[in-house]
Amino acid sequence: MLQCDVSERPAGGSVVERRYVVAPHLMLEAHDDAHAVVVNTATGARAKVSIAAFRMLSRFDVPRTVSDVFGRSDEGRAAARVRALVEHGLLWDVEVERPAEKPRRRPAPFRFCNAPSYSASGARADVVVLGVPYDLGGPENGREGLLAIRQKSLDYTYMVDFDARQPAGWFDAGSGVRILEGVRIADADDIPWVHGEPQRAVFERVVETLDELLPVDGVPLVLAGDASVSHAVATCCAGRHPLSVVHFAAGGAAAEREGESVTVYDVARAMTHVAGVRSVVTAGLREASGYAPPPGVTEVTATRLRAGDPGDLVAHLPIAERVLLSIDMGVVDVSTPPSGKGMSLREVRDAIHTIGGRHRIVGVVIAGLDPSAPLGPVVAIVACHLALQALHVATLRRVA
Amino acid sequence: MDGGAHPTLFGWGSASTAGRGSGFCVIGVPADHGNGVSRGAARGPASVRRAARLLPVPRGAGVDAGDVPGCRAADPETVLSRLAEATCEAVDGGFRPLIIGGDHSITFAPVSVLQQRRDIGVVWFDAHTDFSPWVEGQGHSHKQVLRRIETLPGVKRVLQIGYRGLTAGDERHLGDKATVVTSEAARYLTTAELLELMPHDLDWYVSIDIDAIDPFHAPGTSAPVPDGMEPSTVREFLAAIVGARRVVGADVVEVNPRLDVDDITSAIAARLLWTIADGL
CATH class of the missing domain: 3.40.800.10 (Ureohydrolase domain)
Known part of the structure; x- marks a missing residue:
């Protein structure tokens, strides 16, 4: 399972202006007080993220900019975390065109x-x-x-x-x-x-x-x-x-x-x-x-x-x-x-x-x-x- | 004994196991708590008795004592102890128990009673060897019943007939007392060769798990294994056994009417019991 590190990184200039949305096919599989496990149902890939990161992810349920979500005052700090989520494929840049990812295989109840x-x-x-x-x-x-x-x-x-x-x-x-x-x-x-x-x-x-x-x-x-x-x-x-x-x-x-x-x-x-x-x-x-x-x-x-x-x-x-x-x-x-x-x-x-x-x-x-x-x-x-x-x-x- | 509402097997008279007589004494055991695969074998006694109404009265004499009380108990041990009591009463009265199961775990009771009175051999028609590991204190079930029976001191020989399919290990060797005739080998086994495997100085108990029969003939059972024995082959073997050996008891088990098609499995089970009763 992918361990998704979303600690702060230097923010790039353009991150705050762009609009992001949760990657399609992403579902919450499990969570406790500290972490959440999200699964991409199209690929079967799983990622374990902190609860803070998951909460951040949830706020992009519809396309939004970082400042839409966090306001002007916090957008700089939040941008680094957003970039980490984007790099791990959990958040998508709305303006970036990409082929629709269709699930290739579907889990069967028994092997x-x-x-x-x-x-x-x-x-x-x-x-x-x-x-x-x-x-x-x-x-x-x-x-x-x-x-x-x-x-x-x-x-x-x-x-x-x-x-x-x-x-x-x-x-x-x-x-x-x-x-x-x-x-x-x-x-x-x-x-x-x-x-x-x-x-x-x-x-x-x-x-x-x-x-x-x-x-x-x-x-x-x-x-x-x-x-x-x-x-x-x-x-x-x-x-x-x-x-x-x-x-x-x-x-x-x-x-x-x-x-x-x-x-x-x-x-x-x-x-x-x-x-x-x-x-x-x-x-x-x-x-x-x-x-x-x-x-x-x-x-x-x-x-x-x-x-x-x-x-x-x-x-x-x-x-x-x-x-x-x-x-x-x-x-x-x-x-x-x-x-x-x-x-x-x-x-x-x-x-x-x-x-x-x-x-x-x-x-x-x-x-x-x-x-x-x-x-x-x-x-x-x-x-x-x-x-x-x-x-x-x-x-x-x-x-x- | 329960079961007054059911027809008696072969139209034999109703009787208590405590009475005296000769021939077979039918004992129904509507219990399936020893089957971990599926429920439904508890309906076997009623269904087999119904199917037997279409058969003529066999030559051998018999009475039907109904069903063992206490089969609704959730623990197999209660069922086994009640069946052991019923078997004792029947044998004391001069009868030979002819038991309709129920799941295969019940066979432990009549065999444990009979082997205390005289050394016996056990013929075990079954697609499985029922020899799963068992340790003292573990729940009794149809998967390890033959392993427990083989340890009884009065059981001197075990003849398993019908083992087949794909299993984790090679189950053809079950200990010094036992001989395993696979379903494949049984196709070519003559009745003379069968009897050679059954010393005639022993009394014999015959236990028939209906899944010994090919499931396209007898689909009404919980753990079917393809490529099984023909009903006619089993009947031929039974006729040879009852004709040439002292059969002190028998059972047919694991008939599951819930999974059956047009009661065909019950009909086959009834016919097998009839073959035993007719040949005695």
């Missing part, structure tokens, strides 16, 4: 598996978790899915070995192996999404944020409202290295585009136009989509996956390819009892391991979870398992 916040350790993370609560690309109420996944993930607590000071990972009782041991995970909260803004703006923010946050070999885990967001993640990842996308979905995702926005119905087709994306395999369809997939898109139904060689899935990918995994949770059979029409957790997990055995998974998107749907909480747990299994496969080689 995935209670892993450290990105701000604490993200630059050294192997996996960066980012939430994108955008769900207007599909019909489901997916914006709350991120919260449900993060909340359920608290049952799988990220822990650091006391002696080795390395992440302990988890024991996978099914396979009898420890997964994600030594893999550093950091949660970078959510991308803010202002309802009404164009999809393009949201997706650009996703790309810019991932570009900024991801270490060179870092793997993004994007928890998305719906699977259209995979387009933005593919844009970011393919911008680093050419790749293919394996998109798990219950329905075809290569329909003709009907507008500018990417939807869950056409995201596979849209991703083939992203620079650096070489092919897209849509896997787990409950039935054939009924239209001819465009060049670059292959469709593999759940029935074909179940009946055939698992290699069937990867046969459509170039050899030694980098792969972005996009998992629309609708691919999972959530009927009670299971009807066998969708894919089970086991089948999706096995498919991920098959892909990871032959290719390098460079990113994971988990999307399309409506926690209010029947069995939503159970599907959230399934999502946690799939995310951790996918990250295990994605990080296996680099940790080794």
Whole structure:
């Protein structure tokens, strides 16, 4: 946290004539008799100031000059303090033009598996978790899915070995192996999404944020409202290295585009136009989509996956390819009892391991979870398992 | 005993645990104070009894003694002591307790009573090992109940079936008395192999946490873990156990009607109890 020293400094000549106002997005977070902590909600930056400085700051709630606030007699002494507040970005000079500072990320109530916040350790993370609560690309109420996944993930607590000071990972009782041991995970909260803004703006923010946050070999885990967001993640990842996308979905995702926005119905087709994306395999369809997939898109139904060689899935990918995994949770059979029409957790997990055995998974998107749907909480747990299994496969080689 | 307003399990006659007879004596335990995850398992006995009305009467004989009084007490110890008393009465009357939970912490009571009379083994169907650390004086709960049971001197063997998921540590080794069959291993376990893990010179208590079943079959439980056992597999195992071993008591626990979908979990629980009663 910034310690803001506002002791007196020599006043410059122009300070007293200029008008100042409290910086936008500034909020009081805590205070006691001696100090106040203010936070810039756009950047997350915090500053601890004396109560005297905070009182001074409060008096510039609307644009005012130093003499407006303190009168002619005290303006000289006050000017030095005002300048200190300006230097620390807590007060803004009204006449100075500056670009509007929009928040890049919004705090999430829970961190995935209670892993450290990105701000604490993200630059050294192997996996960066980012939430994108955008769900207007599909019909489901997916914006709350991120919260449900993060909340359920608290049952799988990220822990650091006391002696080795390395992440302990988890024991996978099914396979009898420890997964994600030594893999550093950091949660970078959510991308803010202002309802009404164009999809393009949201997706650009996703790309810019991932570009900024991801270490060179870092793997993004994007928890998305719906699977259209995979387009933005593919844009970011393919911008680093050419790749293919394996998109798990219950329905075809290569329909003709009907507008500018990417939807869950056409995201596979849209991703083939992203620079650096070489092919897209849509896997787990409950039935054939009924239209001819465009060049670059292959469709593999759940029935074909179940009946055939698992290699069937990867046969459509170039050899030694980098792969972005996009998992629309609708691919999972959530009927009670299971009807066998969708894919089970086991089948999706096995498919991920098959892909990871032959290719390098460079990113994971988990999307399309409506926690209010029947069995939503159970599907959230399934999502946690799939995310951790996918990250295990994605990080296996680099940790080794 | 309470519970007069509920239908009896399988239409069996109502009876006091203090009576004499043979076969099973159903004891409902509408308590969930031992579950730190979620409330709702207290509604299990009523829901399972209702679901059992759709099943035929099993071949084995039984009576329904209603619910244990005192389950509204806020402390699990009161519930355990009342259930232990009810179990004692049922066993003294020649019955075998067939218990409907309630959360899994309650299993400590009947097992502690039964192991005082004769050495027993315990079969523990559960997605979790329930082996969290516990020290004397710490509150009793469903997370460490098997660890406490394993320390009872008359419990000679523990067979845990259904452990799965992602856990902090490897929980496949729970001590010299215990064998853990993961959910994955159980897929390939034959009934003959199962019985080999259960010495026939012991009496056996069967405890079924409904979360052993895959949550897409049985969603009504507080701590579901995906990729669980098929109901048919558990039924097959139960039929083999009651057919080839002396089962001195059994329970089904952690059915949470609050989280259920169309009472499907209660129906599965009722069917599991029916399998035990029918095979005896």
